Amino acid sequence: MKIGFIGTGDIAEAVITGIMRADFPVQEISVSARSRHISSRLSETYDTVRVLEENQQVIDSGCDLVFLAVLPQQAKEVLEPLQFRDGQEVASLIATIPVEQIADWSGATGLITRAVPLPPVAELRAVTVLSGPSERLETLFERLGGVIVAQSLQQLNALSIATTMMGTVFGIQETVTEWMGQQGVCEPDARRFMSSLLLALAKTGVDADRTFAELRRAHSTPGGLNAQTFEVFSEEGGRDALTKALESVLSRTLAASDKN
Ligand SMILES: NC(=O)c1ccc[n+]([C@@H]2O[C@H](COP(=O)([O-])OP(=O)(O)OC[C@H]3O[C@@H](n4cnc5c(N)ncnc54)[C@H](OP(=O)(O)O)[C@@H]3O)[C@@H](O)[C@H]2O)c1
Incomplete structure (x- = not known):
């Protein structure tokens, strides 16, 4: 599997560190350049990680799964110019923004799932909440500490809010x-x-x-x-x-x- 990250901040780093620590089978992880110090650190630490200057290049890198890991207030501006491959799967880590809004801004047509990983996924010790079923995400986060698939938006909100x-x-x-x-x-x-x-x-x-x-x-x-x-x-x-x-x-x- 090939994975991409748009927004390489704290939680992206935690997920990537967990993927590497778990020895999860990924061929390549493409990350957007920002935050520069984190993307550089990741590519220096792991051969699997490569840094791409433009967000669109991450999508075009052939990844099967694209993680969105920017802040909620950055999401619209970041997503609107992007062109996703038909059917490309998206995992949005962006807090509070509904899946429907992500689909609207991004134009993505593949499965879009919200995921709420926590920093201890880096040590394979946090259970990640998903907004719905996704075989790829369930397999991945199971290795990073476990998964709960919410059965409703109310459940997703309750599980997300408990993390606060x-x-x-x-x-x-x-x-x-x-x-x-x-x-x-x-x-x-x-x-x-x-x-x-x-x-x-x-x-x-x-x-x-x-x-x-x-x-x-x-x-x-x-x-x-x-x-x-x-x-x-x-x-x-x-x-x-x-x-x-x-x-x-x-x-x-x-x-x-x-x-x-
Ligand atoms: N941290 C957590 O525990 C946690 C847990 C679950 C979900 N989340 C969610 O995950 C998202 C990211 O959180 P975070 O804690 O990782 O925040 P963060 O460290 O501030 O990461 C946001 C990243 O987005 C980058 N960015 C900003 N504008 C961009 C653009 N136009 N193109 C590409 N990248 C851009 C920032 O780069 P610059 O530094 O260069 O601006 C930064 O690396 C948020 O929506 C948050 O709600 C966080």
């Missing part, structure tokens, strides 16, 4: 380690301690065939300290705040989709 928790998860750790700092624990120790705790808990979540509610109860003796932390967190609006944050991102996502 990344900053908040670090923010929670930041808050706890700051509090530990006030109690005299040095930052490196606090960070190492929290990270290893969360790593172990994440592994429990992946391995155990139990809901998070069951896991929470299993980790909270009634009347015990763990239970107290969650009770106070909930009473003080912590759970509601998280739900509100997700709802606010959903509203923004729906508004952005409507605008396009």
Whole structure:
């Protein structure tokens, strides 16, 4: 398979790194020159990657699958001048822009799928959400950590919006380690301690065939300290705040989709 990337930024680099690390069978990966420092780094690191100056050259390089990895506000301007080969498959990584809009701007006639990979695909450790079935993308992302094919736009939005928790998860750790700092624990120790705790808990979540509610109860003796932390967190609006944050991102996502 030959693959192309239009927009060679952070997430394109993560996907390409994952493809290489997984030893996924690709003959060639053509990438657009921008971002120059990333495309140069990739072509210097991997013989399979070649940099092409124009976006159209990526499409014309004979690739079976073209990834679109520019920012939403760049998409219209980047896509409108392009001429896709009849039936050429497209994977749009562009947040919030519906598949129909990508088809309209690009004129692409092949299968267009939205994909939501996350940076840890570079280490083959993230599950990628797809907006619908695609044999090529399912095979590829399965090797990069796994795939969930959304069954509806509502599901796709929910799965995509859950990924916006990344900053908040670090923010929670930041808050706890700051509090530990006030109690005299040095930052490196606090960070190492929290990270290893969360790593172990994440592994429990992946391995155990139990809901998070069951896991929470299993980790909270009634009347015990763990239970107290969650009770106070909930009473003080912590759970509601998280739900509100997700709802606010959903509203923004729906508004952005409507605008396009
Ligand atoms: N990062 C993530 O975790 C993540 C996850 C899933 C989806 N996404 C989505 O993936 C897309 C890319 O995100 P990102 O984080 O990789 O952003 P990014 O690092 O800013 O990448 C955007 C890339 O597009 C390039 N670009 C801008 N104008 C271009 C043009 N006319 N022709 C060709 N390339 C052009 C930029 O190059 P210059 O630097 O030269 O301007 C940059 O390399 C976004 O739509 C984002 O929502 C990101």
